[in-house]
Amino acid sequence: MNEQASLSGLQILVVEDAFLVALDLSDMLTESGCRVIGPAASVKEALEQIDGIALDGAVLDVNLAGERSFPLAELLASQDVPFLFVSGYDSPTIFPDEFQQAPRLSKPVDPKELTEAVARFRRL
């Protein structure tokens, strides 16, 4: 519950193309006290949804029905918004160099790991 407290009030963007998974992620974050922005199924949708919102962080699926979420990650990085990737890919090779060090979570996501990872956004 300590974590829940620490996560409360954080505005977190969720980008995930699979409907059920997006729903699940949003539920986990909401239960931890976050305010979920989205979920968005594409980069375009995500950009529409975060317009005018001060994000505290973002959870990004890498593959959005064939589209990569790296342009969005770049934008977030330029705005100093912390984010983490959620991906089915284990190999680091598909990640561009600048995101090799970015936090990553493997699908299916363990709710505990997710909350811990998102909790680190605050400390930053």
Place this chain on the structure above:
Amino acid sequence: MAQAARKASTGKASTGKARASAREAEKRPASFPIIGIGASAGGIGALQTFFPEVPADSGFAYVVIQHLDAEHESVLASIIQRCTAIETRTAAEGQEIEPDHIYVTPPGVSVTVEGRRFHVAKMATMRARRTPIDDFFTSLAQVHSENAAGIILSGTGSDGTIGLRAIKERGGLTLAQQGAEYDGMMRSAVQSGMIDMVLPAEGMAAKLVGYFSHANRPESERDRRKREIAEQLSRIAALLRVRTGHDFSGYKDNTILRRIQRRMQVLQIDDPAAFYERLREEPQQVDLLFQDLLIGVTSFFRDPQAFDALERFVIPKLFAGRKPDEMIRVWVPGCATGEEAYSIAMLLKESAPRGAASPNLQIFATDIDERALEVARAGRYPATIATDVTPKRLKEFFSREDGTYRVASDLREVCLFSAHNLLRDPPFSKLDLIACRNLLIYMGPELQEKIVPIFHYALRNNGYLFLGSSENVTRHARLFSTIDKTSRIFQKRGGAAQRLPEFPLAAAARQAPPLARRGTTAATLREVAERVLVERYSPAYVVINADGELMHSSGGTGKYLELAAGAPDNNVFSMARRGLRMDLRAALHKAVGTGQTAIQNKITIGTNGGRQTISLAVQPLPSDGSSDPLYMLVFRDIGGIKPEIEDEQVHTTDDVESANVSQLEKELKETRERLQITTEELESSNEELKSSNEELSSINEELQSSNEELETSKEELQSINEELQTVNAELNIRVDELSRANNDMANLLESTQIATVFLDRELCVKSFTPTARDLFRLVESDVGRPLAHVRPRFPADGLQADVELVLHKLGSIERQIDGADNGRRYIMRVLPYRTVDNVIAGVVVTFVDITQTAQAEERIGLLSHDLRNRVESLETLLDLVPVGIFIAENGNSEEIRANRRAAEFAGREATDGKLMSVPAVLPLTVDGAAVATNDQPLQKAMRTGKAIHGYEARIMREDGSSIDVKISANPLFDESGKVRGAIAALVDISSNKEAERSQERLLHELQHRVKNILATVTALTSRMVRSSESLDDFASAFQARLQAMARTHELLASYQWGGADLEGLVRATLSSYGGDSGLHVVIQGEPFQLNASAAATLGQVFFELGSNAAKYGALTSDKGRVDISWRIEKLGTLSITWKEIGGPKVKEPTKRSFGTTFIQQSLEYELGGNVDLSFRPGGLECVLQIPLLKSEMIDYLSPPAPGKV
């Protein structure tokens, strides 16, 4: 030369000049000594002794003149070459003489020197006249004078002597061989006094070098020496005078100085004083010097103007009023080698009337030097006399013999050469001309004083005296009048008292009487006694024939007979003195008539100064019958001569004194008479002596001519002999060579193991080699047998025919033959046997055993065939393998050959199966960096000599594409372990790489999908757990959903995750609801391809719709059915309609189930579409609208795009 050429281009005039100077240069004598070496029989041995001692750098040229048989090819040059390092050549026409060379004259020609070049001319046909050594020496002396040397080696005959004289005359050096095998030539030369030194052959070289190093002094040095010699001349002349009686003191000619200087050179004495001492110690040297001084002071027509004067003033007078039977007598004292005598003889001959009218000519030529006389008698002179003698005279009086001129025989007959010492021997008498030129100058005044009267005595009245230009008889004006002062022609004054001069003149004791005179004293005593008796005590007599012709006369007939006036007459009647004629006629008549002796007594005849009473007897001589009877007239004096009658009348009687006077007068008269008798006797004996002298001289002439003939034939024999000796020596050497060659040949034949059989023209065995013995089964006795009789160890059926064919066609035949029993194989060659002269003298058959060769050849053939096949295989392999092979060979890393694949790597178009050349450097990169030339695989392997194990690299091609390759290389080594090249192999690993990459991608994709599915399942689970009423409810629903998902995935997997056909998706999803019977589900729509993610979403949607229909809708009854149809609408939307028909009556549910919610939300979320659900009473109707282009989620015929979810 170059300069001359440049000059030549400037103009024609200078061209001529340049040419002329070039010619002059050739004419100029060489600056180095030329040594002429004459040899004949035994000469080869002498040459072989001489040349090894000759230093190779003497700077001399050597010319060997060896008497050789003209018909015989000579190998002399090669014989000489064997014993010396100096280059030896055979002299040829126009060849230039170079120092430090040996030249050998070829046989059958006469070689002479012209300038620095040889001139080769044909030799005389008569052997005796061939004098090649003389010819060469003479020309050598002419051209090179003091730089010439003549050497006479072994040989017979006298060739060389004349040549040496020429050399010595011109100041050259002359040597002769000591201890020569044949010493004829050398002795002839030594006797002529022309030899400076006699040395053994091995000592000559050193002498030559010493001499010429002495001779080659600078000009000033020589002049100084000459002056010094001139100072010593008087002392040397004194020695000469004492020793020889000749006085050279007044004769300061340069010639004499040069001769003395040369003599000193020969003795290698520098100081004239020392030379004088040497002369004093060795009188022999004085003789040698004297001989040198005597040489060459004479020539033909010396002082031509003097001879002109002689011809003009004297000669015509000699012939004036001569009768044909008279004789013109000329004496040439001091004639030396006879030139002067012959000159005068020529003048006389030219002026003499032709034919029988010509008076006889007799020239007595005398000298003390017997050797010179021999030259004179031979009458052979060097060709150089052509400068002194006009061509007309040469043609008329000489015959050309090789390089010499020989005086014609008729001229020689005129000249009688004899040894005579003017100072000791009595002179000739009744001479018409005495030519004594340049002799008196050697005499002291006291000798001259005595000699001139001798000349006067010897000449007949008005005879002429011809002296040398520096001689005179003006002191004897009483004896001689001057005819031409400048030409020194004088005439004897007549009338002067005929006083007999005193001789012998010389103080020296008279020599022993000549041999001929001793011969007469050796006659028998009786003959002597009888002759003295006849001469002294018998009366005078004459022998006449019946006509009174005088046939013979004793001495002392002058009292009775005298020459009549007018033309001389042989008739005794006309010769009879006063008072005798009548009685003589009567007595002869009587004797002729009776044949008895007729005597007439008391005949008084008038004789010189008185009357003489004589008795005359005519005695017929015994006749031999054939000729006229002869009669001897014998005159016998009776009492003394009585005075003439007039004398008797002068008589006084009375005076005592007159009586005394008359007494004295009487005594005087008697004395006179006695004197008269004595004088007459003396005259008669003189006459007799004269006549016998003439007889002797004619005999002498005959002897001389036969002697000459003998000499000629002797010379001829000698020269033949010499040539034979030379040929023999050469042949000996050749025989040695031949036997050596024979030995070599025998050993060669033995060692080559080539069976050879020689056949003659009749095809009989001539000889064979040891190897042939076995092969042909030959034995020694088979020599001479026909080849056909021989039974060889091989099938020889065709042999005879082959041999005959070769003999016939003169070609050659070569074939291989197998031995009959030994399994051997031979090459048989049949060739014509050619002699050295290219005459076919038979056939040669050779057999070479080639068994091993043939076997080896066979093996080589097999191996090479095998090798060829292997190479071909290898080439094919190289062409075939998909591996690039680069080969560098022969240590050359620049020249690289490549197979087809490698050529492609190098960006070349491969043409055929052959290897092709490619650049040494490939565009290789490793990790993006270009590979340097040195590190290219081939170069590196060659450089390091180590194998390079496979590493990966990339070839960048010109078109920008690249190939991944794996490279390995190995060096190649030759037999000695040296790197000779390298081979690199490049394997294209591009496809492997690609496969690797795609596999990796696939793996990622799979992982991604699995995880996504797991994530979906996880989310589905938690959602269904929340909405399920019971666990059973959850379990069945969950299971059904998983199965639907599985079916969708199965379908997608069958499309390899590339997407799915819409109809297939519908059927697969609804199969568990009777979709398989086809009765309950009706599908209608164009074939439509869905991508994988749309298929997955739609699959869930159809499952939810189907599940609801089976639970509550049309599929609950058997009669119900579902119509599914789709179409593409214009706005780019896929519109799918789900319509349930025939099911139970539908009521709109109060609460939306999980399924319905999911359909709507997920379609909306994932595909951006919307769902329109209408719960109509007839059945549920659901319309799904899905945008096509906007979201690009569905496309036509899209390939399975990897990485898309």
